[in-house]
Amino acid sequence: MNNTGFEIKISLGKKFLLSLLISTIILSVIICTVVSLIFRKRIMERYEYVGFSVSDYVASMMNGSIVEHFKEEGMAEIGDDAVYATVKDILYNAANEFDLLYMYIAVPEEGHLYYLWEANSGSEILGFEDAYSPGGEEWSFQMLNNEGERALHTFNDPTYGAVCTAASPIYNEDGKPVALVYADFSLADMVTGIINMIIGTILFIMILMAIYTAFFYYNAKKSIVDPIKELTVSAGELTQRLDDDSAAFVSSINTGDEIEALSHAFENMDAELRKYISENSRIVAEKERIGTELNLAASIQSSSLPSVFPPFPDRKEFDIYATMDPAKEVGGDFYDFFLIDDDHLGLVIADVSDKGIPASLFMMVSKTLINSNTMMGGPTNEVMQRVNNRICETNTNDMFVTVWLGVLEISTGIIHATNAGHEYPCIKHPGGQFEYIKDPHGLVVGAMEGVPYTEYDFKLEHGSTLYVYTDGVPDATNMNNERFGEDRIIGALNKEPEADVTKLLNNMRISIEEFVQEAPQFDDTTMLAIHYF
Amino acid sequence: MLDINKVVDGDKLTIVLNGRLDTTTAPELESQVNASLSGITSLIFDISDMEYISSAGLRVLLSSQKAMNKQGSMKVCHPTDDVKEIFDVTGFSDILTIED
Numbered sequence: 093m094n095n096t097g098f099e100i101k102i103s104l105g106k107k108f109l110l111s112l113l114i115s116t117i118i119l120s121v122i123i124c125t126v127v128s129l130i131f132r133k134r135i136m137e138r139y140e141y142v143g144f145s146v147s148d149y150v151a152s153m154m155n156g157s158i159v160e161h162f163k164e165e166g167m168a169e170i171g172d173d174a175v176y177a178t179v180k181d182i183l184y185n186a187a188n189e190f191d192l193l194y195m196y197i198a199v200p201e202e203g204h205l206y207y208l209w210e211a212n213s214g215s216e217i218l219g220f221e222d223a224y225s226p227g228g229e230e231w232s233f234q235m236l237n238n239e240g241e242r243a244l245h246t247f248n249d250p251t252y253g254a255v256c257t258a259a260s261p262i263y264n265e266d267g268k269p270v271a272l273v274y275a276d277f278s279l280a281d282m283v284t285g286i287i288n289m290i291i292g293t294i295l296f297i298m299i300l301m302a303i304y305t306a307f308f309y310y311n312a313k314k315s316i317v318d319p320i321k322e323l324t325v326s327a328g329e330l331t332q333r334l335d336d337d338s339a340a341f342v343s344s345i346n347t348g349d350e351i352e353a354l355s356h357a358f359e360n361m362d363a364e365l366r367k368y369i370s371e372n373s374r375i376v377a378e379k380e381r382i383g384t385e386l387n388l389a390a391s392i393q394s395s396s397l398p399s400v401f402p403p404f405p406d407r408k409e410f411d412i413y414a415t416m417d418p419a420k421e422v423g424g425d426f427y428d429f430f431l432i433d434d435d436h437l438g439l440v441i442a443d444v445s446d447k448g449i450p451a452s453l454f455m456m457v458s459k460t461l462i463n464s465n466t467m468m469g470g471p472t473n474e475v476m477q478r479v480n481n482r483i484c485e486t487n488t489n490d491m492f493v494t495v496w497l498g499v500l501e502i503s504t505g506i507i508h509a510t511n512a513g514h515e516y517p518c519i520k521h522p523g524g525q526f527e528y529i530k531d532p533h534g535l536v537v538g539a540m541e542g543v544p545y546t547e548y549d550f551k552l553e554h555g556s557t558l559y560v561y562t563d564g565v566p567d568a569t570n571m572n573n574e575r576f577g578e579d580r581i582i583g584a585l586n587k588e589p590e591a592d593v594t595k596l597l598n599n600m601r602i603s604i605e606e607f608v609q610e611a612p613q614f615d616d617t618t619m620l621a622i623h624y625f
Numbered sequence: 626m627l628d629i630n631k632v633v634d635g636d637k638l639t640i641v642l643n644g645r646l647d648t649t650t651a652p653e654l655e656s657q658v659n660a661s662l663s664g665i666t667s668l669i670f671d672i673s674d675m676e677y678i679s680s681a682g683l684r685v686l687l688s689s690q691k692a693m694n695k696q697g698s699m700k701v702c703h704p705t706d707d708v709k710e711i712f713d714v715t716g717f718s719d720i721l722t723i724e725d
Contacts, residue, residue, distance in 0.1 A: 445680035447648055490688035494680065494715060513715035535716030536680075539687050543719070567679065575677075614648050615679070 104317045116301040124290045135282045140244050143258025143275050146190050151273040156264030159271045183211040194276035200232035235259040236269045254279035319345045390421045409502050413593035414620035423616035424451025425562045426459050438466045439498040441620050443562040458493045472497050472510040473545035484541035492538035505552035505624050510545050512537045522555030526585035552624040564617030568604045571611045593621040637667040643674040646682030655685045666697030673703035
């Protein structure tokens with residue numbers, strides 16, 4: 093159970109045990125091999141010493157001429173010869189004394205060995221010819237002639253297994269070697285000894301390793317496996333514990349090593365996470381608060397614009413429609429229309445020189461000032477001047493607003509208007525096409541106190557339509573960085589110049605959307621259209 | 626995108642603009658201008674390669690003009706026809722010193 097979703101395939105403890113087992117086996121093999129080799133070398137050295145000592149001693153007691161004599165006489169002539177029996181006894185005693193397998197005197201001849209005496213046989217052995225053991229012939233002649241290094245000859249006997257042989261020459265009176273005294277040892281004892289030694293060694297190592305393993309495993313479990321398990325469980329539960337400030341991770345590991353360092357790092361991480369999370373929740377809450385306020389602001393802003401259409405259901409002289417799409421939650425564009433008296437309708441479209449909250453605040457102030465000053469009456473250029481002066485008094489951020497203000501005399505269709513840095517209006521006369529009114533432009537409102545504005549007027553014939561907009565329309569930009577532009581505005585309006593005002597604005601919106609495709613837009617888009625029946 | 630290159634010659638600062646001066650690039654220009662105006666008596670905007678200016682850009686020019694009114698003079702040089710029309714439409718032609 094570690095909460096990480098990861099299934100432990102082999103635990104650290106098992107890994108330790110496994111590696112200890114493998115190293116025990118390797119260690120045992122190495123130790124046994126080395127010890128066996130040393131053991132064998134020592135034994136062979138000892139056999140060599142004892143073997144040659146025995147054969148030398150026996151050979152020194154032998155007279156070469158006697159050996160030659162018995163070889164010449166052959167078995168038939170010996171009978172119960174006392175000298176032959178004496179030699180046999182010497183061999184027998186030596187073999188018994190030194191625990192030899194065989195002790196015999198023989199003459200190495202080509203292809204076979206010619207026996208003269210054998211410790212355990214009677215005179216019947218005399219003249220027996222036996223085959224050499226493998227390599228035995230060459231070695232026998234080397235020993236006989238005292239050639240090469242003196243070394244034991246080792247071979248496998250079918251009955252006695254591994255056997256090693258020492259041999260010493262017997263010389264005649266002329267100093268010529270005539271026969272060899274052979275002393276054979278069985279190596280079976282040595283093999284048994286080595287096996288016993290190996291078993292002993294392995295047992296010893298195993299006991300040692302078992303103790304070592306138990307000790308090491310206990311320590312590893314205590315100082316590595318258990319702390320890691322503890323950390324794993326804590327890490328797994330971290331997300332649940334983070335909600336609870338009293339459940340902060342406190343390092344309880346005192347191993348004084350890297351594991352304890354890890355545990356402290358984990359403690360720090362836990363603390364940092366808590367700090368980060370609380371900071372983050374504060375920021376998220378703040379963001380949520382700002383988001384909520386922004387939505388409220390957007391709703392206040394949009395509800396401050398007349399949005400019920402038709403706005404004056406009992407006025408049959410005109411039809412009016414307007415839209416505003418802010419690029420951010422709140423925008424700096426606005427439109428407005430209001431009845432000043434029974435015969436006068438105020439029309440406003442405006443664009444603040446920025447986006448977002450600052451623009452929206454500036455927009456609300458501008459809208460209110462324009463509305464109240466227009467309601468007070470007077471020529472539109474004077475209204476604009478008053479508004480400009482009022483805004484300049486308090487405008488510390490150099491913001492400004494472009495405004496087109498028109499007052500329609502409903503009975504005659506005459507519009508008195510003033511343009512403060514705003515886009516050209518578009519007009520369609522009855523039965524005609526939309527075209528720009530290249531009206532006189534004054535400075536944007538809020539830029540400089542005391543600037544004068546110009547009023548101009550034009551007439552809406554019955555069946556005329558007026559279209560005003562903000563720069564979000566001509567400045568709508570597509571993926572190729574092309575502007576929608578003034579010509580496309582006229583083109584879009586003249587697709588259906590006779591459409592009612594709602595349809596007219598929808599057509600424009602569709603044309604803009606088709607033009608910009610997926611390209612993001614950075615400007616508010618606001619439009620207003622009025623049809624004079 | 627907008628490239629802003631500033632050349633200072635004594636108390637004369639020339640700012641060469643290349644690209645679009647709009648909502649996204651205006652704040653950068655505004656902070657660069659504000660940081661460079663101390664001790665300047667002649668500010669020149671060379672806008673021959675500025676293809677577009679939005680209302681946010683106009684605001685930077687307006688605040689620069691107001692700042693320079695107190696300490697010297699400001700000129701806007703070589704506007705393209707499109708930009709010049711924007712100056713005309715917004716009335717900025719009346720308050721800025723524009724040189725062709």
